[in-house]
Amino acid sequence: METRRLEAFVALVDAGGFRQAAEELFITQPALSQQIARLEKDVGLQLIDRTTRPITTTEAGREFYFRCRSVLDAMREISQLLEDAKEAQFGRVRIGVVPAMLFASPARAIRSFQSRFPEAEVSVRSIATSRLIEELEQGSVDVAVLLTRPDLKEVSVVDLFSEDYMVCLPSGHPLEAFEEVSFAQLREERLIQGLRAANPMGFDSVVSACMNAGFSPNSVSAFGSYLDHAGLVSAGMGVSFAPESFAHLQPNGVVYRKLVKPRASMTATVSWYPRRLDSVGRAFVDHCIAECTTGG
Missing domain, CATH: 3.40.190.10 (Periplasmic binding protein-like II)
Structure with a gap:
C-alpha cells in the first residue's frame, strides 16, 4: 500500500470532492479517481460513497480515514526527527555532575549547549561520585562529569582541565x-x-x-x-x-x-559510553570538551 494513495484518500475526504482534492494535490481528477480505486482494491473494501454530493465515506472508510491520518502524522514526525538528527537538534542527553563542578566550567558548558541547541532535551543531576559512576555504568545517565577516571569497560574518558586549590x-x-x-x-x-x-x-x-x-x-x-x-x-x-x-x-x-x-x-574529567549516545549526546560531549579544555 503506497503512502501517496493514503495521502490522496485523506485529501479527498477533507476536501469533500474529487475536483477540490485534485487541485490541492496538483493532479488531474481522473488520476485521483484511479488512485482511490486502487486503494479500495488494495484494502478490499469500498471506502467512498460516490452517490452523494459532497462525497462521504462508508462506515469502513470513516474508520480507515482516521487510521490514515494517524499513520501520515506519525510518518511526518519521523521525517522531522530524521532531519533534526542530521543537525544534532533532537534527542536527549542526561548529564550527571559531581557537586564540586556545579560552579565551574562544566556547568557553564551545559548552559551554553542548551542555548546552542534549544530543541534538545537536556537534564542535569548533581550526584555523588560513587553513585554517579554506578548510574553511568547502568545507563541512568549518559555523560558524567567527575573528578576521577572511572575504571569501567568500554567507557571513554577525557581530562577537561586542572585547577589549583x-x-x-x-x-x-x-x-x-x-x-x-x-x-x-x-x-x-x-x-x-x-x-x-x-x-x-x-x-x-x-x-x-x-x-x-x-x-x-x-x-x-x-x-x-x-x-x-x-x-x-x-x-x-x-x-x-x-x-x-x-x-x-x-x-x-x-x-x-x-x-x-x-x-x-584537582582534575575534572568527562566520561561516556560512545555506543550509547545519540546525536545530541555526542554533540554535548564534543561541546563540553571544546568549552572546558579551552576555558578551564
Whole structure:
C-alpha cells in the first residue's frame, strides 16, 4: 500500500470532492479517481460513497480515514526527527555532575549547549561520585562529569582541565592575614578532605604537597561537596580545600586564600559510553570538551 494513495484518500475526504482534492494535490481528477480505486482494491473494501454530493465515506472508510491520518502524522514526525538528527537538534542527553563542578566550567558548558541547541532535551543531576559512576555504568545517565577516571569497560574518558586549590580558613584564623598560604603553614592544622575514591588526583595532590612541605597531613575525612567542607570549617573542625573557581563564593564564617609552595590541584574529567549516545549526546560531549579544555 503506497503512502501517496493514503495521502490522496485523506485529501479527498477533507476536501469533500474529487475536483477540490485534485487541485490541492496538483493532479488531474481522473488520476485521483484511479488512485482511490486502487486503494479500495488494495484494502478490499469500498471506502467512498460516490452517490452523494459532497462525497462521504462508508462506515469502513470513516474508520480507515482516521487510521490514515494517524499513520501520515506519525510518518511526518519521523521525517522531522530524521532531519533534526542530521543537525544534532533532537534527542536527549542526561548529564550527571559531581557537586564540586556545579560552579565551574562544566556547568557553564551545559548552559551554553542548551542555548546552542534549544530543541534538545537536556537534564542535569548533581550526584555523588560513587553513585554517579554506578548510574553511568547502568545507563541512568549518559555523560558524567567527575573528578576521577572511572575504571569501567568500554567507557571513554577525557581530562577537561586542572585547577589549583585554595585553602578555606575559618574567619579570624591567624592565616587570614596572609594573601598566600604555604603548605608548611598548615602543619598543625586538621585538613578536611573528601574520600580519596571521589577525587583521587586531588586527594593525592594535597597529600603530596604536605609531604613535600615536610609533614604528614592530619586529615579528617568528610562527605559532601566543597561547600559542605566549608561548613565544617566554619564550625571550627579544621581547614579545607576548594578549587579556585569557588573564589567568588563566600560562605559565611570562612575565607579563601591562595595556596603556594607547593601548589595542589584537582582534575575534572568527562566520561561516556560512545555506543550509547545519540546525536545530541555526542554533540554535548564534543561541546563540553571544546568549552572546558579551552576555558578551564
